[in-house]
Amino acid sequence: MGKNLVYKILEKHLVEGELVPGNSIGIKIDQTLTQDSTGTMAYLQLEAMDIDQVSTKRSVAFVDHNMLQQGFENADDHKYIQTVADKHGIYFSRPGNGICHQVFLERFSVPGDTLLGSDSHTPTAGGVGMLAMGAGGLDVALAMAGGAYYINAPKVVKVNLKGKLNHMVAAKDIILEVLRRVTVKGGVGRVFEYGGDGLKYLSVPQRATITNMGAELGATTSIFPSDERTLEFFKAQGREDEYLELIADEDAEYQEEITIDLNELKPLAAAPHSPDNVLEVESLTDIKIDQVAIGSCTNSSYEDLMKVAQILKGHKVHKDVSLVIAPGSRQVMTMIARNGALADIISAGARILENSCGPCIGMGQSPGTDGVSLRTFNRNFYGRSGTLSASVYLVSPETAAVSAIYGKLTDPSTYDIEFENLTVDEFFVDDSMIIKPSITGSDVEVIRGPNIKPFPLSAKLKESLEGKVILKVKDNITTDHIMPSNAKLLPFRSNIPYLSKFCFNTIDEYFPNRALENKGGFIVGGENYGQGSSREHAALAPLYLGVKGVIVKSFARIHKANLINSGIIPMEFTNLSDYDDIDMMDDLVIEDIINQLDSSHLIINNLTKGTSFEVKLDLSEKDVKVLKAGGKLNYMKSLVMNKAL
Ligand code: MIC
Ligand code: SF4
8 A cells, every 4th residue: 555645754754653543653843833922931941951052954933923012021022032043043033024824834834844833723834745733832842952743643534625616615615614524623633634636726825724724623734745736836935946746655545535526615604613613604694794804824825815805806895894804924915015906905995904813813803792703714712802792703715805895794606706816926025024043042142021930830740639620611622711812811921820810711710719729629621622722821821720630521632732741630531421420629539640640541539429430541651751750841851860860
């Protein structure tokens, strides 16, 4: 049997373990990316590792999330990231240069390379055949320091795209269809590799929309082959020399397969409050809308905004709709400014935002009370827009722009238009907002503002763990529930003591106090606990509040890794019905945890109920060592000390 693309790349980067689906493997990371809201923590951790220069082929620090500067905090964090990057040999993409995933795709992506990013949408670069994965900041810092990245060798799902998309049906509709079929938890432990005769009609920006939102499947990553369409993109970016052809063997083996007939696909929307709550737009056309937001790392390419401009040209945004648009990068913004498309967008009545994440992460533009917002983004989790009563629908740029004109959700396939000039032979290239690092980092002074506080470290694991159940939650809890992010909280990403006061705030505002009063304890949850972002703050804030273990039906990949890195024990119910028998404030004890961790199961006693139950531990040998040491930084310190002895 021949090889698929994923295993071809993994094989080249394997440094530990055997390449068999499900096995723990270590891989070499070629490139890393960070963004500012996870980057401060990642660089504090890198500094704690005491290395001079990064060992990766290329590492890039972006500033794109915390852009509103309502106080000194964000500006200080930007300066910290700029100086720490300069000192350690890391490229710095200045605020205003664009969203990390869009700029990375344009200027740094390389087919066949591995990329680790402290952002869950790092798989965007899979659009050009990179094996690109999201991770917590500590794992990215370790990769910068030259360490391997550990994952379970994935199952590879072939997504066979047949035929061609119809008029006004978009790449966004393809990934929404995958989400409809696979759900937000169906991708765990899998990589989605795209193939089929439909590929030739999909440009790199369209492919990147699909790999970007593949994160919502819970997948390890998604990838497209690197082919003629990829070469076209690299040529137009003036980076032909970094292009490499990369395709799966004809008889490649896949563990699973999905086929999507593109000719059959219709415009789709993800209804509140989950990206897999997917319906056909034609079934939602009576919904009146208050806001349309176009942008985010999913849909803010030149091609997307050219479509939006051509739809809006000569029309006005409906009087009851606020249309906001954030181009993905300075490259995109400059090009639409120069060719007049931006003028068409502005004269239709759109409000132009800077090239950044903006409303996608709640940095402004929260809808009004009970507002209905159509967004071209990738996540519509409860509360993420900043307005708890808002209803957010995720749609393509085509659906968004047409609906903005009519003031209600509108099926774009009823709109008559022939798009032109969606691609160019040459993108506008100006890398002057990407600062190359100093050659002699030792001379650079790292500037730290007063908002940067030390991050919490767990203590070495004790003989037994005991505590109360201080929170019981249901299925599909997101990291936006655990550690909400919005314009008010994002400036405190390097201040865990302050952030922890808001932990689980949208679900249970008394949680932080209860945790402190009870000196921590356990969290009990349902399926897919911790889905969504890579923010390790969703582990560090609970750690600060004394959380010792999380017992759930199943975990999302990145959050589970972040819990282990923080020294919090992730446990899964062996019998799912045991979830029903635990109540808030039950007293739990795990005896002899040090020895129990060495097995694949452990027993928890519920003292309140006088019962005991079994949980599964899906941990590698290394994970167990990390947990016993009280987290990854402690574990690494112990390795260094042992070497010194
Ligand atoms: C997101 O889209 O949720 C974020 C904000 O980009 C996060 C990172 C963060 O929380 O800073 C992500 O996707 O990992
Ligand atoms: Fe930024 Fe939104 Fe993309 Fe996250 S999903 S990186 S917040 S644009």
